[in-house]
Amino acid sequence: MKIIFIGTTKFGIPTLEILNTKYQILAVITQPDQPVGRKKTITPPPIKVWAQKNGIPVLQPEKLSDTRNQITDIMPDLLLVAAYGQLIPKEILDIPKYGSINVHGSLLPKYRGASPTQTAILNGDKTTGITLFLMDEKLDHGPVIAQQTLTIDDHTSYLSLYKRLSETSAGLVSKTLPQWFAGQIKPIPQDENQASYTKIFSWQDGRIDWTKKASEIEKKILSLNPEPGTWTTYINKSVKILEVIELRDQNPTGLAGKISQRNKQMIVQCKTCSLIIVKLQPEGKKPMPGADFLNGLKDKQNAIFI
RNA sequence: CGCGGGGUAGAGAAAUGGCAUCUCGCAAGGCUCAUAACCUUGAGAUUGUGGGUUCGAAUCCCACCCCCGCAA
Numbered sequence: 047m048k049i050i051f052i053g054t055t056k057f058g059i060p061t062l063e064i065l066n067t068k069y070q071i072l073a074v075i076t077q078p079d080q081p082v083g084r085k086k087t088i089t090p091p092p093i094k095v096w097a098q099k100n101g102i103p104v105l106q107p108e109k110l111s112d113t114r115n116q117i118t119d120i121m122p123d124l125l126l127v128a129a130y131g132q133l134i135p136k137e138i139l140d141i142p143k144y145g146s147i148n149v150h151g152s153l154l155p156k157y158r159g160a161s162p163t164q165t166a167i168l169n170g171d172k173t174t175g176i177t178l179f180l181m182d183e184k185l186d187h188g189p190v191i192a193q194q195t196l197t198i199d200d201h202t203s204y205l206s207l208y209k210r211l212s213e214t215s216a217g218l219v220s221k222t223l224p225q226w227f228a229g230q231i232k233p234i235p236q237d238e239n240q241a242s243y244t245k246i247f248s249w250q251d252g253r254i255d256w257t258k259k260a261s262e263i264e265k266k267i268l269s270l271n272p273e274p275g276t277w278t279t280y281i282n283k284s285v286k287i288l289e290v291i292e293l294r295d296q297n298p299t300g301l302a303g304k305i306s307q308r309n310k311q312m313i314v315q316c317k318t319c320s321l322i323i324v325k326l327q328p329e330g331k332k333p334m335p336g337a338d339f340l341n342g343l344k345d346k347q348n349a350i351f352i
Numbered sequence: 353c354g355c356g357g358g359g360u361a362g363a364g365a366a367a368u369g370g371c372a373u374c375u376c377g378c379a380a381g382g383c384u385c386a387u388a389a390c391c392u393u394g395a396g397a398u399u400g401u402g403g404g405u406u407c408g409a410a411u412c413c414c415a416c417c418c419c420c421g422c423a424a
Binding site for chain 1: 354356357358363364365366374375376377388419420421422423424
């Protein structure tokens with residue numbers, strides 16, 4: 047079987063690796079190199095780097111429809127898409143004999159869209175999973191081919207769940223494709239009534255509201271790091287909050303956001319209980335332990351996050 | 353030339369022209385049944401680099417290097 051892999055982020059790499067051992071990867075399609083960071087360094091997508099290292103041809107069209115003729119010429123049996131970042135036009139999806147399959151990091155129809163993993167953690171879900179579905183012209187809409195459920199443990203961070211999902215994808219793709227090619231799977235349409243969508247989180251979404259419950263704040267920190275980041279302000283400067291531990295506190299005292307010290311640890315008051323700030327990063331500074339931040343404070347008595 | 357913050361002891365911060373200071377850590381001693389607690393003492397800094405102004409520069413001026421937040 048001949049496959050074209052379409053993807054951009056490193057989410058697809060485990061899947062791509064396993065495909066490369068079992069099938070013929072004719073080409074990899076990924077987004078164009080983008081300027082990144084303050085210096086606007088032109089950076090290739092991770093998928094491109096991997097493909098070049100493994101001697102697989104790379105296509106980087108601005109718009110996918112530009113490559114229609116090239117894809118037709120290659121005559122793939124299947125398009126496999128994982129975290130590409132653009133809608134793929136139907137005229138492309140219909141080219142391969144066995145259709146176009148997308149790997150999505152949630153149990154569809156729940157959490158369609160850009161940030162299923164972060165949203166699952168933010169909402170405090172106990173489970174999530176991987177869905178393989180046959181793509182159509184609508185976003186994350188087509189009939190489901192296979193699903194695999196994963197449990198989300200407490201205190202799971204976005205990055206660790208992302209990694210597990212990405213590895214699970216590889217396993218599920220590897221297990222499912224032979225059955226798909228053999229015609230043993232009948233796609234099941236998604237239940238539109240159950241559908242929900244996720245948005246791309248912005249810097250503003252990462253602002254911490256200290257009047258919320260400590261457990262809610264912790265989930266926000268776990269889900270929205272490293273991107274777009276979670277932050278608060280201290281004397282008109284932003285401070286990223288990178289890592290916290292919830293502290294059981296029977297008698298919350300002081301205002302929400304109030305900074306205090308206990309056993310050399312930095313404590314911030316929330317609504318119902320407190321959080322130990324393990325790691326944070328003031329604007330313009332490198333990440334540092336909460337205790338270090340506390341050491342440098344001029345007025346420890348009145349220190350507060352807003 | 354996208355906007356902005358920063359570089360001072362091992363760490364985090366003060367000091368805006370005049371003895372480089374504080375908190376933490378570290379070392380030694382003390383207290384204690386004991387301690388991550390407490391007390392005493394100590395070590396540790398060429399203030400990012402190079403030049404300039406000045407009797408005198410962490411501080412003012414010029415150039416350069418490096419780190420970081422936002423935005424993209």
